[in-house]
Amino acid sequence: MTQTLLLTDPLFLRHDPGPEHPECPERLSSILDLLNMEPISGAERRAPRPATEEELAAVHTQRLRDYLRGLRGRHEVIDPDTLTSPDTYDAAVLAAGASVQAVEEVLAGRAHNAFALVRPPGHHAEPDRAMGFCLFNNVAIAAEAARRQGAERVLIFDWDVHHGNGTQAAFWQRRDVLYMSVHQYPYYPDTGAPFEVGEGPGAGYTLNCGLPGGATDADYGALYQDLFLPVAQAYKPDLVLVSAGFDAHRDDPLADMMLTERGFAAMCTALRDVAESACKGRLVLMLEGGYSLEGLSQSVHACVEVMAGETKDSFPKGVSREAAAALQRSREALKPYWSVLGR
Template identity: 70%
Template sequence: MKPTLLLTDPLFLQHDPGESHPESPARLQRILGVLARAPVRGTVMAPPRSATDAELAAVHTPQLLARLKELSGRRASIDPDTHVSADSVDAARLAAGASVQAVEMVMAGKARNAFALVRPPGHHAEPDRAMGFCLLNNAAIAAEAGRRLGAERVLVLDWDVHHGNGTQAAFWGRRDVMYQSVHQFPYYPGTGATPEVGTGAGEGYTVNVGLPGGNSDADYGMLFEELLLPVAESFRPQLVLVSAGFDPHYHDPIGGMDVTERGFAAMCTAMRSLAERVCDGKLVLLLEGGYSLEGLSQSVHACVEVLAGRTDSFPPGDTHTDAKEALVASRAALKPYWSALS
C-alpha cells in the first residue's frame, strides 16, 4: 500500500500575524505535537517545495503577486484581519508549493493520498486580493496543478465554517473545476448564498449550502449524502481536493457549529470513498481554518487516520429543521443542472 503523504515545514511556524491573532503558529505546533505523540501508521512526513511563479500566476493577478513581493521581509497589515511578518510571504509561497506537490505525488501514484499541513490558509484569497488571514489560494493553485497534470475535472470540497470566496471566484465561470462549500451563513465573508451556482459555462458547477450555526454531525451527514456526494459523483472528478477547515468544531472560538472529531472523520471518509470510486483514490486535503487548539489537532489526527485507512461514519442523531431547509433550497437551486437531484 502506498503511504499517505503529510507535507509540512518549520517555515510555516514563522508566519506570525501578531499577538492574540487566532491564526497563530500554535495551531500547527499543536497538530504536529499530536501526530508526534500518536503517529499514524502508513503515513510519511516530508518537506515541501515552494510554488513557482507560473504556478502562482495560474490563479493570481500580477498586481497581487507584485504587492506580496513588496511585503516580503516586512511586518504589515493588509486588512484588519490579515497581517504579515517578515517570513509570511515566503511561508505562503511554500504553502502553495506544498499544495501543488501533494497533487503531483498523488497524480503520479507515488502517494495513496496526501494532507498539506500548511499555514497561512488560502481559501479566502481571491485572484486579485489577499484577505481573511489568507495570502495565496492554496486550493485554487492546487486545482490548476491538477488540471495541468491531466485531470480533466477537479472537485474542491470546502468544509471550513467560512465560505471560500476566493476559490469560488477563481472558478466561477468554469466547469472543469467544481467548487462545493458547506458553511455558516450569513457569516464572514458574506458570500456563499444558495443561489450562487456559477455563471456562463460554469453555471451549476458551484454548490453552496449555507447553515445558520449550531449544526451537528448528523446535519452534515445529511447534506453530504443527499446533495454534495450525488452531485460530486455525477461530476466524476479525476482529482478530489478538500479545503479542510476545522472551525466547525464545537469548541471553536470563532465558528458557531457543533461538529465533533468523529464528524470530521466521517466527512473525510466520505471524500476518500468518493475518490476511490471515481478517480483511483486521488485525494488531497489542504489545511484551512480551525482555532480551538484541541479541537483542531484532534480532528486533523482523526482525518489523517482516515487517509491512512481507518473508516468512520456519521454518528446517529436528529437533524435540525434549518439544515433540512438549507438542503431543500440548495437541491432546488442545483436540480436544473444535475439529474441526480431529481
C-alpha cells in the same frame, strides 16, 4: 507507494500575524505535537517545495503577486484580519507549493493520498486580493496544477466554517473544477448563498449550502447524503481536493457550529469513498482554518487516520429543521443543472 503523505515545514511556524491573532503558529504545532505523540501507521511526513511563479500566476494577478512580494521581510497590515511578519511571504509561497506538490505526488501514484499541513491558509484569497488570513489561494493553485497535469475534472470540497469566496471566484465560470462548500451562513465573508451557482459555462458547477449556527454531525451528514455526494458521484472527478478547515468544531471560538472530530472524520470518509470509486483514491487535503487548538489537532488526527486506512466513520442519523430547510434551498437552486437532484 506512500499511503498518506503529510507535507509540512518549520517555516510555516514562522508566519506570525501577531499577539492574540487566532491564526497563530500554535495551530500547526498542536497538530504536529499530536501526530508525534500518537503516530499513524502509513502516514509519512516530508518537507515541501515552494510554488513557482508560473503556478502562482495560474490563479493570481501580476498586481497581487507584485504587491505580496513587496511585503517580504516586513511587518504589514493588509487588512484588519490579514497581517504579515518577515517570514510570511516565504511561508505563503511554500504553502502554495506544498499544495501543488501534494497533487503531483498523488497524480503520479507516488502517494495514495496527501495532506498539506500549511500556514497561512488560502481559500479567502481572490485572484486579485489577499484577505481573511489568506495570501495565496492554495487549493485553487493546486487545482490549476492538476488541470495542467491532465486531470480533466477536479472536485474541490470546502468544509471550512467560512465560505471560500476566493476559490469560488477563481472557478465561477468554469466546469472543469466543481466547487462545493458547506459553511455557516450568513457569516464572514458574506458570500455562499444557495443561489450562487456559477455562471456561463460554469453555471451549476458551484454548490453552496449555508447552515445556521448550531449545526451538528447529523446535519452535515444529511447534506452529504442528499446533496453533495450525489453530485460528486455524477461528476466523476479525476481528483478530489479538500479545503480542510476545522473551525466548525464545537469548541472553536470563531464560529457557532457543533461538529465533533468524529464528524470531520465522517466527512473525510465520505470524500475518500468518492475518490476511491471515481479516481483511484486520489484525495488531497489542504489545511485552512480551525482555532481551538484541541479541536483542530484532534480533528486533523482523526482525518489522517481515515486517510491512512486505520478508521472509517459514518454520520449519525437525523437532521434539524433548520438544516433541512437550508438543504432544500440548495437543492432547488441546483436541480436545473443536476438530474440526480430531481426536477
